[in-house]
Amino acid sequence: xxxxxxxxxxxxxxxxxxxxxxxxxxxxxxxxxxxxxxxxxxxxxxxxxxxxxxxxxxxxxxxxxxxxxxxxxxxxxxxxxxxxxxxxxxxxxxxxxxxxxxxxxxxxxxxxxxxxxxxxxxxxxxxxxxxxxxxxxxxxxxxxxxxxxxxxxxxxxxxxxxxxxxxxxxxxxxxxxxxxxxxxxxxxxxxxxxxxxxxxxxxxxxxxxxxxxxxxxxxxxxxxxxxxxxxxxxxxxxxxxxxxxxxxxxxxxxxxxxxxxxxxxxxxxxxxxxxxxxxxxxxxxxxxxxxxxxxxxxxxxxxxxxxxxxxxxxxxxxxxxxxxxxxxxxxxxxxxxxxxxxxxxxxxxxxxxxxxxxxxxxxxxxxxxx
Numbered sequence: 001x002x003x004x005x006x007x008x009x010x011x012x013x014x015x016x017x018x019x020x021x022x023x024x025x026x027x028x029x030x031x032x033x034x035x036x037x038x039x040x041x042x043x044x045x046x047x048x049x050x051x052x053x054x055x056x057x058x059x060x061x062x063x064x065x066x067x068x069x070x071x072x073x074x075x076x077x078x079x080x081x082x083x084x085x086x087x088x089x090x091x092x093x094x095x096x097x098x099x100x101x102x103x104x105x106x107x108x109x110x111x112x113x114x115x116x117x118x119x120x121x122x123x124x125x126x127x128x129x130x131x132x133x134x135x136x137x138x139x140x141x142x143x144x145x146x147x148x149x150x151x152x153x154x155x156x157x158x159x160x161x162x163x164x165x166x167x168x169x170x171x172x173x174x175x176x177x178x179x180x181x182x183x184x185x186x187x188x189x190x191x192x193x194x195x196x197x198x199x200x201x202x203x204x205x206x207x208x209x210x211x212x213x214x215x216x217x218x219x220x221x222x223x224x225x226x227x228x229x230x231x232x233x234x235x236x237x238x239x240x241x242x243x244x245x246x247x248x249x250x251x252x253x254x255x256x257x258x259x260x261x262x263x264x265x266x267x268x269x270x271x272x273x274x275x276x277x278x279x280x281x282x283x284x285x286x287x288x289x290x291x292x293x294x295x296x297x298x299x300x301x302x303x304x305x306x307x308x309x310x311x312x313x314x315x316x317x318x319x320x321x322x323x324x325x326x327x328x329x330x331x332x333x334x335x336x337x338x339x340x341x342x343x344x345x346x347x348x349x350x351x352x353x354x355x356x357x358x359x360x361x362x363x364x365x366x367x368x369x370x
Contacts, residue, residue, distance in 0.1 A: 001264050002036070002037075003035060003036035004036060004061055004096075004098060005031060005037040005039050005040060005097045005264065006035075006036050006037070006039065006097060006099075006100060006370055007038060007039045007091075007092055007097055007098070007099045007100065008025075008028075008029060008032070008038055008039070008040050008041065008099075008102065009041045009042070009082065009092075009100065009102060009106045010025050010040065010041065010042035010043070010101045010106075011042075011079075011103040011106055012042065012043060012045070012046065012049065013026075013042050013043070013044050013046065013049035013050050013051060013063075014027075014029060014042060014051060014054060014114065015050055015051050015052045015054060015093070016041075016048075016049070016052070016053075016268070017195065018244075018268065019214050019293075020122050020124075020192070020292075020293040020294075021102075023125065023192070023193070023194055023195070023293055024122075024124065024170070024192045024193050024194070024293070025102055025193075026054065026193075027194055027195060027352060027359055028122075028175055028193040028359075028360065028363070028366070029057055029058070030052055030054070030056050030359075030368065031193060031360070031362070031363030032059050032100075032363055032367060032370075033057035033058070035363070035364075035367040036367070036370075037059040037096050037126075038057060038058045039058065039059055039060045039061075039062075039091075039097070040054065040058045040061045040062070041058070041061075041062045041063075041064065041088055041091070041092075042057070042063060042064070042067050043060075043063075043064050043065070043083055043085075043092040043310045044064070044065065045066045049149065051063075053087060055359045056319070057231070062087075062088070062091060062165035063187070064083075064085045064087060064088055065085075066082040066083060067082040067084070067085075068082075071263075072208075075153070076108060076153065076157060076178070077102070077104075077136040077150050077154045077157050077184060078150060078305060079104060079127070079150065079154075080104065080106075080107060080108040080157060081101075081108060082337065083105055083106055083108055083109075083231060084108040084109060084112075084286045085109075087111045088109060089109050089113070091308065092100065092113055092140045093107065093112070094101065094279075095139060096114065096116075096117050096285070098118035098119070098120070098291040098370040099113065099117065099118070099119045099120070100119075100122060100245075100274065100310055100366075100370065101119065101120070101122065102122045102124070103121075103122060103124050103125075103127070103319075104121065104123065104127050104154070104157070104158065104161075105127075106121075107121055107157075107161065110161075110162075110165075114201045118168070119165065119166075119353045119370055120165075120166045120168055120369050121165060121166070121167050121168070122168045122190075123167050123168065123170070123174060124170060125326040125350065126158075126174050126178060127158070128151055128155040129151075129177065129287075130287060131147050131150045131151035131154060132147070132148075132151040133145045133219060133286060133287045134218055134219060135148055135220040136217040136222075137218035137221070138287060143248050143300075144254060144289060145310065149161035149236075151169070156170045158178075158182050159182055159183075161182075161184075163182075163183050163184050163185050163204075164185060164186050165184075165186060166186045166188065166369055167184055167186060167188065167290045168190040168366055168369060169187055169188065169189055169317075170192050171313070172189060173313040175187045181356075188365070190362050190366050191356055191357050191362055191367075192293060192296070192298075192357065193290075193362060193363070194293065194300075194357060194359070195345050196296060196297060196300035196301060196357075197300075197308055197354065197357075197358065197359060198300070198354060199288055199299070199350045199351065199353065199354055200276075200300065200347075201276075201302055201303050201342055201347045201349055202276055202302050202303065202342065202343060203252050203298075203302065203341065203343060203347070204341050205279055205303075205305055205339065205340075205341050206276075206277050206278045206279030206280075206342075207238065207240045207277055207279065208238035208239065208240050208277070208278055208279060208333060209232075209237055209238065209240070209273060209278065209279065209281075209282050209338070210239075210240050210241075210242065210275065210278035210280070210281050210282065210298075210302075211223070211224055211227060211240070211241050211242070211282050211283060212241075212271065212274065212275065212281075212283075212294050212297070212298075213243045213247060213283075213294050214243055214245060215241075215243050215244060215246050215247065216244055216245030216365065217243035219235040219285075220243070221245075221247075221249075221250065222229060222248055222286055223283075223284050223285070223286055224241055225250065225253060226327075227239070227282060227284065227330075228250070228253040228254055228257075228260065229253060230327040231282075231327050231330045231331055231334070232257065232259070232260060232329075233257065234327070234331060235331055235334065235335060236259055236278050237259060237335075237338055238259050238260075238261070239260045239261075239282075240260075240261050240262070240263060240274065240278070241260070241261075241262050241263070242262070242263040242264075242266050242274050243263075243264075243265075243266070243308060244264075244265050244270060246262050246264045248263070262289050271297075274300055275297055275301045275302045278298075278302055278303060279303055279304065279337070280304045280305070280306060280337045280338055281298035281302050281303070281304065281306065282301070282306050282307075282330070282334060283295050283306070283307045283311055284305060284307060284308050284310075284311060284324075284369065285296065285311035285321075286310065287310060289338075292307075292311055293320070295307060295311060295312075295317070295319075296353075299317055299320060299323045299350055299353055300350075300353070300354070302344075303342035303346075304322065304340065304342060305320070305321040305322065306321065306322045306323075306324055306330060306333045306334060306337065306338040307321055307322075308323065308325055309323060317350075317353050319349075320350050320353065
């Protein structure tokens with residue numbers, strides 16, 4: 001007998017899989033479709049995003065708009081209230097099939113659903129902590145105030161959610177906070193789904209140090225600013241910054257540093273090649289919540305990696321990276337690793353990562369919850 005279809009409600013369009021949350025959602029849909037028919041629902045609010053490539057894995061696909069500024073009047077967090085949609089609720093209530101809600105963002109529909117059915121929330125982050133950390137990375141006063149309001153609303157919202165609802169978490173750190181601070185008791189570690197399933201780091205030496213990420217995100221911009229002013233201003237090694245949203249301010253910081261270059265809006269193929277050719281991946285994190293998928297990208301396809309404690313918090317790859325904290329420690333680690341060949345033994349040491357972040361393994365575990 002075929003399993004019941006599964007409703008997956010995505011906080012954003014899952015294609016293209018070019019940032020952390022979209023990567024997880026995109027490849028999770030592909031994996032879960034092996035077990036049961038998938039009915040995909042997603043919110044469309046960014047140009048160029050859709051469900052392309054997922055059509056053959058879905059029984060049906062439904063698209064919804066997010067509410068605009070009027071949703072700010074709600075006592076619920078804006079990321080939640082803007083995704084409460086009448087058509088979505090009607091479609092979910094038309095059957096008793098299980099529901100996977102992607103992120104606390106989509107949990108606003110919970111009061112409108114029959115709770116006798118199976119519902120799981122995929123927790124991408126401790127969102128309250130994430131927004132609180134964004135305040136320190138943002139220089140725009142209006143955005144700072146928005147992040148502060150959203151962090152407070154998210155804290156209240158997460159305290160009020162039903163504590164027995166199953167939460168599928170990407171990080172052990174997030175699980176601990178959700179249990180100890182908010183009292184959730186039905187927590188499951190389901191690592192992120194990715195396109196990288198085999199460790200392939202090239203042996204030998206690469207040609208540059210690399211930071212990759214979405215520079216539209218304030219904390220990523222702040223990390224690059226720090227690297228440019230505190231680290232790569234003091235060592236004469238080639239440094240490449242690659243990703244979306246590279247602005248004039250970041251470029252200005254490197255105007256007198258010939259060893260620094262930028263690759264704006266690289267394609268997936270270009271980014272993969274940048275990752276493979278780098279000698280040292282330099283990926284400090286200003287936020288310990290969630291999982292840093294750019295670090296997984298580097299560990300599966302790249303050579304040496306340097307990060308800080310926040311970059312490995314709650315993950316399974318601490319022993320495969322070099323940990324640094326201060327600028328001096330980063331400089332020492334980068335200088336040491338830049339001329340150190342990446343070996344077969346280094347690659348083999350990462351075999352455990354492929355086991356933990358196996359789509360097949362984690363798809364089976366998540367399907368069992370549903």
